[in-house]
Amino acid sequence: MTLWTVKSTEKRVNGVAAISEIGSMRGPYATLRGRLCGYGVSARSKYHVKPRLLTTDGYRLFFLDLELETPEKTDEQEDMSVDEAQPPRDKALIQPAIFRYPELSVEALSLYYHSIRKGDIVTVAGFLELETWRRGSATETQADPLKEHMTSRSFLFHGLRAEVVRSWNRSEDGEFKSVPGVRTKPKTMDDDSQEWKGHIIRNEEDAMKLRDQMCKYWLHYGKCPKGNHCKYFHIENAQLLNICRQRWIEARLEARQLTSHDSADPHPPLSKTSRHHRASIFAHYLVKAFGVENLNQGTGVLDIAGGKGDVSMELCKEYKVNCTLVEPREDVWLVGLGRKKRKGRSKREPDDAMNTRSSMASESVTDDGESPVIRVPAQIYPCENQKNEATVDHINSVLPPASQGPRPLHFSTHDSVGHLLASRLRTCSVMIGLHPDQATDAILDHALINNKSFAIVPCCVFKREIQREWIVDGIRKEVSTYQDLIQYLCAKTLSVPHRHVKLEWLDFQGRNCVLLSEATSS
Ligand SMILES: C[S@@+](CC[C@H](N)C(=O)[O-])C[C@H]1O[C@@H](n2cnc3c(N)ncnc32)[C@H](O)[C@@H]1O
Secondary structure (H helix, E strand, O other): OOOOOOOOOOOEEOOEEEEEEOOOOEEEEEEEEEEEEEEEEOOOHHHOOHHHHOOOOOOOEEEEEEEEOOOOOOHHHHOOOHHHHOOOHHHOEEEEEEEEOOOOOHHHHHHHHHHOOOOOEEEEEEEEEHHHHHHOOOOOOOOOHHHHHHHHOOOOEEEEEEEEEEOOOHHHHOOOOOOOOOOOOOOOOOOOOOOOOOOEOOOHHHHHHOHHHEOHHHHHHOOOOOHHHOOOEEOOOHHHHHHHHHHHHHHHHHHHHHHOOOOOOOOOOOOOEOHHHHHHHHHHHHHHHHOHHHHOOOOOEEEEOOOOOHHHHHHHHHHOOOEEEEOOOOOHHHHHHHHHHHOOOOOOOHHHHHHHHHHHOEEEOOOOOOOOEEEEOHHHOOOOOOOOOOOEEEEOOOOOOOOOOOOOOOOOOOOHHHHHHHHHHHHOOEEEEEOOHHHHHHHHHHHHHOOOEEEEEOOOOOOOOOOOEEEEOOEEEEOOOHHHHHHHHHHHHHOOOOOOOEEEEOOEOOOOEEEEEOOOOO
16 A cells, blocks of 8 residues: 655656646645645634635635655555554654635535545645745755745645545554644754744745744734744844834735626736725716616615715715615714714814714604614715715614515515605615615615516625525525625525616725616516
């Protein structure tokens, strides 16, 4: 039986056969063979829960730590039993293989994650990440301990295919024992060496080279509970720490933008506008897509789950479009007001903001004496030298799910908020939702039921709260990823006769795919 050997000898990097080199991002292709000795998952602890790992957008990745063997096995060793043939564990060469979306489909990730167990012998085919591989290719002097560490450090290997060659059999092989701390422990680190322990980074160049191995506690808090025993690097100089912290955050954001980038999105992933401008970008998009006149039809735009009301305010202020905001938050436009104030655009004191609401907002009082809607005065976001005649109304409520059947929603007449909501659902021009969280399905369903145009920019899936299924090519599929959600919402829209749906991408960071569908003319 062949254990821990590596296929092909064309080119070797840390004992791994490199087969070919393609592209600028990807390094050589290679096949690893080894024993699975540990798992690693995405760095954020809240995603460490197994079943959620593979469904959380942007964090669909895991590592398999493979114990490789450097020297080729002799024929004699080939015939040995697993235990006899196993090299001393402390000399084991550990190579992490990263498996991630979108290099692999979510289904493949799930399969590998759940079917490979510790102790199994596996072959993994994939490619080396070029930058890391180059760093590990040892061309420089070994005199500097930092360089020594860098050159001996393993490269990052991206798994594309994995196969279990032999499963660890507990009843025959006993309990499998992992090498402790394999994944985070650099291979050259000597536990007793003072050289490594508490190693201090002294200049920016070293900091940049070792950015993957910075202690995150230290980066965030300037201290670390593990002190000198920490396996990662600490930075004592406050100025350097600040620079590294900033770089670390930038690198994380960049990585997130790259991993969440949709290949159909025409905007380059690293030069999109800040997500803080998403409301004005979306408002501009709506005006371009529908035109001001159409948006102002009936009671105007119905902005569901609009949070602080930024999109409504933008439409009202910049384009004179009437809007109704449906949002359960109580502080909606006060937050907007407070924020403008902090930016120095309002002279009012904090308490005045509260008074402003009661003195400036006019409340529409219904027959039963309740006030389901607050009219937000346009003066809140004043237009320079112009009198703004458009209005924003705020219905302080959630939009309930449209689970009452295919007919337009009729709320109880005793429920003034519900009554008003039902009325605005019928009389609005377009229904919109920018990152509407749990309201996504409700917006789409109500828009279809009431034959309204809609523009929705979905964000989170809420897989555990909302179970959604749809049929693709006769196969029932469950919505577990963002891509699934988009497909599911499109399929639902297209299931209504004469309805079309368009997917477009807005130029801001984060979830930026907009689903746009116009009402049918019938
Ligand atoms: C992520 S925030 C987005 C806010 C805003 N659209 C933005 O992009 O800044 C989602 C908002 O949806 C609201 N929300 C959640 N479910 C809702 C529902 N069923 N009806 C109305 N609003 C809802 C929440 O109160 C929250 O303010």
